[in-house]
Amino acid sequence: MRNLRKTKLIAAFAAILFTGQFAIAQNTDALGTYTPYSVFGVGDINKGGTALNRAMGGIGVGLRDNRLINFLNPAATTERDPQSFMMDFGLSQKNIYNSSNSNSSAYNVFNMNHIVITVPLYKKSALAAGIAPFSSVGYKFEESETNPEMINELGEIKYRRYGTGGISKAFVSASMDLFKDFSVGVEGINYFGTIDRYSDILFLTNSTYRTINTGMDYVVSSMAAKFGIQYSKEIKKDIDLTVGATWLTGSKLKGDLTKYAYATGVTGVRDTVFHNVSDNTQMEIPSELGFGMTIRKKDKWLIGADYIRQDWSSASFAATPGVDFSPAVSNSFRVGFEYIPNRYDIRYYSRRITYRGGAYYENTYMKVNGRQINSMGITMGATLPVLRLYNGLGLSLDLGQRGSLKDNLVRERYVMFNISFSLHDIWFIKYRYD
Secondary structure: OHHHHHHHHHHHHHOOOOOOOOEOOOOOOOOOOOOHHHHOOOOEEOOOOOHHHHOOOOOOOOOOOOOOOOOOOHHHHHOOOOOEEEEEEEEEEEEEEEEOOOOEEEEEEEEEEEEEEEEEOOOOEEEEEEEEEEEEOOEEEEEEOOOHHHHHHHOOEEEEEEEEEEEEEEEEEEEEEEEOOEEEEEEEEEEEEEEEEEEEEEEOOOOOOOEEEEEEEEEEEEEEEEEEEEEEEEEEOOEEEEEEEEEEOOEEEEEEEEEEEEEEOOOOOEEEEEEEEEEEEEEEEOOEEEEEEEEEEOOOEEEEEEEEEEEOOOOOOOOOOOOOEEEOEEEEEEEEEEEOOOOOOOOOHHHHOEEEEEEEEEEEEEEEOOEEEEEEEEEEEEEEEOOOOOOEEEEEEEEEEEOOOHHHOOEEEEEEEEEEEEEEEEOOOOOOOO
16 A cells, blocks of 8 residues: 555656746745746756847858957857957846646746956967857646545645756857868867756645655766858958858766655654765767858848757756657758848948847757757847947847647747847057157
């Protein structure tokens, strides 16, 4: 009989995920993100780049811009004024609306997105350094037991599963123009962060049974590298074609994984049932290959497209109990454009604004209940000139959707707003007059 009760508890607890029967408590945790899909693998992978990239669907592999920083391809930072110092600081705000077949919820998140600087090196070379989020974990599921037989025997029972944390990346890159129109770059990456996943069973009215707390705590620190190339050629007067490619090396995320189980009574005394620390995090980031191209008319317009492929199918992750999850090949297609009415107009400020738009479609690395989770969206934004030089305020808006209501999944619709502060200055100026 006890084994039967245990089996029922485990089955009911696992069924919280992706059954459409969860309830979300929004006022108990300040999560860095909120999406049920962050329960898997390394969590919800963040969209990279500044407002420049995000406003154009996320393109950046084949993008070169001497006024704004593009760190999606390390080879792009050679496109700059030779004595300029540039910095970009970004913030993001995301409104998330989740729907299942029987329930819905909403959550708002505000975070720092990135900070990156670039400086010139010897002749046609440059250095960039920064920090940006790689993935985020934030979810909370709560379910009350509804089986009358179990309630009569065990009392009121609540199942709770939640997670917090994420992985960030700090990077330093160097790039140079090898030949005319040809640039290369290499980037060193340090992944670091913590992810905490908790699973609890609470017996609310029967003091005979103690609360069961189980969880996994990840502490990650690992290295990787990214290589980039770009070739830019004038194909017509004032019209340039740029093609680029990037390759990110795979990385098994090193660090510590702590697995534990505790039983806590009504007096607050906690007994350790299980506690184990391992140096195998059971997480990894596979290699990634990217291709992109842009066509630009100087100071007027630009159009571009990117394709990113990352094979997660052989990645090993800790199992998610009760859910049919497997990693899959991720493919991302992105297109974008920008338009400037008149960059040098001295009468109308609105004509000096750079307007942008784009779209994307992605097969994410998550396959749940045999169905690969896809996302799609449209983007728009602008860069507002501020004061002198290339200082600007970048804005982007992302309207997207991920998942569906089929196969007991969750459909996630979101509105993401990003703002970037782009600062520019000239170093080592020798003035003719004091």
